[in-house]
Amino acid sequence: MDFLPIFLNVKGRLCLVVGGGEVARRKAGVLLEAGARVRVVAPEINPDLAEQQGVEIIAARFEAQHLEGVTLVIAATSDRSVNRQVSELAQARNIPANVVDDPELCSFVMPAILDRSPLMVAFSSGGASPVLTRMLRGKLETFIPQNYSRLAAFAERFREAVKQRVSNPAKRRIFWENVFEGVVAEKVLTGDEGSAEAMLQQMLENEDNIRRGEVYLVGAGPGDPDLLTFRALRLMQKADVVVYDNLVSKPIVEMVRRDAQRIFVGKKRADHTMRQEEINELLVRLAKEGKRVLRLKGGDPFIFGRGGEEIETLAAEGIPFQVVPGITAASGVASYAGIPLTHRDHAQSCMFVTGHLKDGTMNLDWDALARPRQTVVVYMGLHGLDTLCAELVKHGMPDTTPIAIVQQGTTQNQRVITGTLATLPGIAQIEKPQAPTLIIVGGVVTLREKLAWFNPVISEKSVRESP
Ligand code: SAH
Numbered sequence: 001m002d003f004l005p006i007f008l009n010v011k012g013r014l015c016l017v018v019g020g021g022e023v024a025r026r027k028a029g030v031l032l033e034a035g036a037r038v039r040v041v042a043p044e045i046n047p048d049l050a051e052q053q054g055v056e057i058i059a060a061r062f063e064a065q066h067l068e069g070v071t072l073v074i075a076a077t078s079d080r081s082v083n084r085q086v087s088e089l090a091q092a093r094n095i096p097a098n099v100v101d102d103p104e105l106c107s108f109v110m111p112a113i114l115d116r117s118p119l120m121v122a123f124s125s126g127g128a129s130p131v132l133t134r135m136l137r138g139k140l141e142t143f144i145p146q147n148y149s150r151l152a153a154f155a156e157r158f159r160e161a162v163k164q165r166v167s168n169p170a171k172r173r174i175f176w177e178n179v180f181e182g183v184v185a186e187k188v189l190t191g192d193e194g195s196a197e198a199m200l201q202q203m204l205e206n207e208d209n210i211r212r213g214e215v216y217l218v219g220a221g222p223g224d225p226d227l228l229t230f231r232a233l234r235l236m237q238k239a240d241v242v243v244y245d246n247l248v249s250k251p252i253v254e255m256v257r258r259d260a261q262r263i264f265v266g267k268k269r270a271d272h273t274m275r276q277e278e279i280n281e282l283l284v285r286l287a288k289e290g291k292r293v294l295r296l297k298g299g300d301p302f303i304f305g306r307g308g309e310e311i312e313t314l315a316a317e318g319i320p321f322q323v324v325p326g327i328t329a330a331s332g333v334a335s336y337a338g339i340p341l342t343h344r345d346h347a348q349s350c351m352f353v354t355g356h357l358k359d360g361t362m363n364l365d366w367d368a369l370a371r372p373r374q375t376v377v378v379y380m381g382l383h384g385l386d387t388l389c390a391e392l393v394k395h396g397m398p399d400t401t402p403i404a405i406v407q408q409g410t411t412q413n414q415r416v417i418t419g420t421l422a423t424l425p426g427i428a429q430i431e432k433p434q435a436p437t438l439i440i441v442g443g444v445v446t447l448r449e450k451l452a453w454f455n456p457v458i459s460e461k462s463v464r465e466s467p
Contacts, residue, residue, distance in 0.1 A: 002126040003109055011035035014069050018062045018086050019076035020045035023100050027074045028055060030110070041066045042077065064089050072096045072108070103127025112137040116144060119152035147189045151180070154188045158200055165204045170240075171290065175203070177238065213287035215314055217307050219300040219326020223249040223411040224336075227327045235324065239294030241286055243279065247298025247436060249411060256294065276306055280313040287319045298436075300328040304354050304379045328352075330377040333409030333438045337416045338451035346443030347375040355381025355388060355439070362387050370395035375442035382437045385428055389421040392441065397421060402445035407433040418445060 015031045017024050020042030028038045032054055039056045040049060050057050058066060062082060067073065073095055075086040080102070087105040090097035099105035103126070111122035112133045121140065123133040155176065166172040179185060179200060187196035216235040221227035228236075233255070236242075241261040244253055253262065263282070265274040274282070286293045301307030301323055314321045330352055334341050341350045351369065355362055355378045362384045369376050370392050381388055382405070393399045399422040407415040413434075419427045421441070 003124065005111070005122060005124065007120065007122070008034075008072070010071055012037065013071040014039060016041065016066060016070045016073045017076060018042065018066075018073065018082070019078075019100075020049060021076065021078070022046065024074075024076040025049040025052075027076055027100070027110070028052060031074075036071075039066065039070070062086055067093060067095060070095055073098070074110075075099045075105070101130070114141055114144065116146065116148040116152060118156060119148050145189065150191075150193075151185055151188050154193060154196065155179070158197075161204065174290070174292070179203070213290045213292060213319070215283050215287050215293045215295055215311075215319060215321040216324060217295045217301045217311060217321060218297065218324040219302075219305070219328075220244075220248045220252050220296050220298055221327040222299055222329045222332035222409055223252075224332070225249070225251045225255060227332055227410060228252065228255075229324060229326065231324050232326065235294060236296070238292060240291040242294040242296055243282060243286070244296040245298070248296050249298075252296070256296070260294070276309060280310055283310060284313060284317050284319060287314070288317075297326070298329070299332070300326045303328040303330075303352065329379060329409065329436070329438050330440075333406045333414075334377075334440065336410045336414060337404065337406045337440075338448040339404060339440055339444050340447060340451070341375050341377065341440075341444060343444050343447060346373065346447070348373050350375040350377065352377050352379065353381075354379045355384040362391070364391070366391045366395040370397045373443075375440065375444050378439040378441070381439045382428075382433065382435065385439065386425045388439065388441075389425050393421050397441075401441060402443060403439065403441045404445045404448070405433050405437050405439055407435075407437045409438060416448070418448065 010031065011034070013036055015036040015038055017028045017031070017038060017040045020040065024040060024042065025046050025048055028040060028049060029052070031038050032052065037054060037056070039058060041058045041060060041062050043059065043061055045057055045059060049055065062085070067090055073086060073090040075083040075097065077083055083099045083102060084105055087097040087099050087107070091107055096108045097106065098108050098110055103109065106127065109124055109127050111124040112130070114121040114123070114137050121144075123137045125133045162172060162175060166175050184196045184199050187193070187199065216239065218232045218235055220232060236256045239257060239260050241263060242253070242256045243263045243265055245264070246266040256262070265279050265282070283293055283295055295310060297305045297307065299305060302325070307323060311321055311323065330341065342348065351374060353364055353369065353376065355364075378388060385405075389403070392401070399420060401421045403419060403421055403424050405417045405424070405428060407413070407417070415433065417424070417427060417431050417433055
């Protein structure tokens with residue numbers, strides 16, 4: 001961190017602007033908006049600047065005496081030697097100095113600001129690139145409605161009352177988040193502050209109206225953090241505790257709010273670190289403690305994710321929850337491997353099945369799977385690969401049917417191994433793919449040859465292919 005970001009109270013204080021041009025005028029304007037008294041020193045002064053209320057004009061060359069009684073200085077002349085002199089004299093007197101567009105001479109920098117007073121967001125690159133900072137400000141400008149000013153002012157009015165009533169800081173944070181994310185905020189934003197106030201009072205009067213803990217069952221996608229949804233990200237930033245397993249990639253876990261508690265409940269095939277029932281109970285317990293619990297799952301929670309079981313327990317216990325879909329392995333992995341799951345020439349339907357072995361056998365409807373013009377995607381199928389290939393052939397699929405194993409799809413370690421139903425089991429023995437792997441069977445696999453070359457994302461990530 002090159003600069004300490006702070007917001008300075010300059011109300012009623014004297015600030016000096018050296019320079020009389022357009023830039024000086026803008027800087028004086030910002031200072032005036034912050035309630036400062038402004039002294040402008042320059043031999044020639046822009047008439048607009050001279051007319052501004054609350055500005056003391058000194059039409060002269062800058063001298064050290066102009067620094068007397070000054071809280072901060074901004075030098076905005078076009079003469080670097082003057083700017084340097086201002087900066088040096090100010091800093092010698094411990095007066096913070098800013099020289100416009102000259103970070104070397106600055107003891108403080110002026111950020112780009114997004115003003116929703118009293119809400120204020122400041123952006124700085126520490127002088128490295130003001131243009132970049134302003135572009136970033138521009139982007140965020142569109143996300144933050146103008147009415148946030150109103151909302152912040154509303155919150156300010158009730159801040160003390162809420163503090164008195166809800167003394168526990170963690171509960172108070174939840175209280176305010178409920179205000180900002182619920183009906184109260186909507187009322188304020190649409191200008192109905194009367195109703196908003198009544199609702200807030202109700203929440204204050206009755207503890208029960210301060211929402212209890214809740215659970216977000218969130219799909220984190222197949223691995224690449226870019227595949228998260230906005231909602232997933234928002235809730236990841238909000239959670240008090242995250243419960244995740246080993247399908248959730250490390251870069252994604254790292255994006256969860258930094259001070260959230262992390263609980264790993266790693267689940268590997270046959271080696272369940274924590275049983276499903278225990279996970280269900282854990283979620284209930286944490287929510288009952290009043291926490292916002294993020295249950296982060298690989299892919300989509302409702303596709304081979306046992307999400308249904310987890311929310312069943314929550315529902316039975318009356319705990320509020322929401323489910324956020326994620327990109328399931330099949331679609332994420334297929335895209336990154338250059339294998340469209342359907343294609344007019346190859347497949348009109350697509351089936352997702354799990355190859356999880358039960359008593360050493362795969363209990364699947366083989367006739368249905370072996371149908372022509374269909375793509376079959378097998379989750380958790382690697383251990384049953386031999387059985388899968390053999391059964392499909394036995395039930396009528398040509399043994400020349402293309403099949404792919406995609407290892408750790410969408411991540412930096414993505415690896416794609418292709419073959420046919422006849423050859424892949426042998427190839428896999430040599431290549432030894434690492435979990436998690438997804439198996440894709442069907443004519444669409446051949447399209448990879450063509451498509452992988454044209455998709456820059458795919459050609460970057462795909463590292464290996466066997467004949
Ligand atoms: N709910 C998850 C699936 C959980 S089952 C989803 O919607 O994707 C776990 C299986 O998903 C793994 O055994 C593997 O078959 C598949 N899988 C998940 N992520 C994967 C990835 N990045 N690459 C390949 N397969 C993956």
